[in-house]
Amino acid sequence: MRAVVQRVGGAKVEVAGEVVGRIDAGLVAFVGIGKGDTEVEATYLVDKIVGLRIFEDDTGKMNRALADVGGGLLVVSQFTLYGDVRRGRRPGFDDAMPPADAEHLYDRVVALFRERHPHVETGRFRADMRVLVDNQGPVTLFIDTASG
Numbered sequence: 001m002r003a004v005v006q007r008v009g010g011a012k013v014e015v016a017g018e019v020v021g022r023i024d025a026g027l028v029a030f031v032g033i034g035k036g037d038t039e040v041e042a043t044y045l046v047d048k049i050v051g052l053r054i055f056e057d058d059t060g061k062m063n064r065a066l067a068d069v070g071g072g073l074l075v076v077s078q079f080t081l082y083g084d085v086r087r088g089r090r091p092g093f094d095d096a097m098p099p100a101d102a103e104h105l106y107d108r109v110v111a112l113f114r115e116r117h118p119h120v121e122t123g124r125f126r127a128d129m130r131v132l133v134d135n136q137g138p139v140t141l142f143i144d145t146a147s148g
Contacts, residue, residue: 001041002063002081004030007054007139011074013123014111021121026071027052028133031109032081033102034095034146041145042105046112049073054139062139066117075113076123076131077106099126 005027019144029049055064055071065075079102083091097105101124113120123129 001034001037001045001145002032003045003049003143004078004081005049005052005054005143006133006135007137009134009136010075011131011133013074013076013121014084014132015124015127017142020124020127020129021074021076023072023121025118025136026073026119027054027066028074028131029113030078030081030131031106032078032098033105033109034082035097037097037105037145039105039108042109042112044145045143046109046116048143050113050116052141054141072119073113073117074121074123074130075110076129077102077125100133107122108126 008026008028010024013020027049030129051065053065054062055069057063079093082093082096084095085091106125110116110120110122123131
């Protein structure tokens with residue numbers, strides 16, 4: 001499982017012009033699910049993201065987690081995190097989990113986030129989404145459960 005996590009001043013997701021998820025300050029997590037991923041990877045990823053200390057404390061040091069700052073969490077499915085561009089110019093997605101299976105695990109990821117954090121919003125799985133992100137810092141991290 002892979003995620004790109006951004007610290008944001010605000011973010012929203014639109015589908016066909018309708019806002020389906022919106023947060024003020026907090027985190028946006030773009031989540032991709034790979035072949036072979038299970039609830040073990042989902043739990044690791046969720047715990048890692050919720051516990052990330054990437055918000056500044058009173059001294060300006062990144063020392064606070066999402067719960068410490070009362071931030072929101074916007075979770076967006078993004079299979080393109082498994083895009084392989086090593087050969088040619090068109091990405092291949094052979095390592096991404098097939099959509100029907102990925103949707104079930106993505107729903108579990110969202111449920112795990114909701115168990116651990118009070119304000120979780122989402123995009124819409126398999127939809128053509130417009131994601132507007134006000135990245136603060138900028139702070140952007142890449143997490144791959146296969147890397148530990």
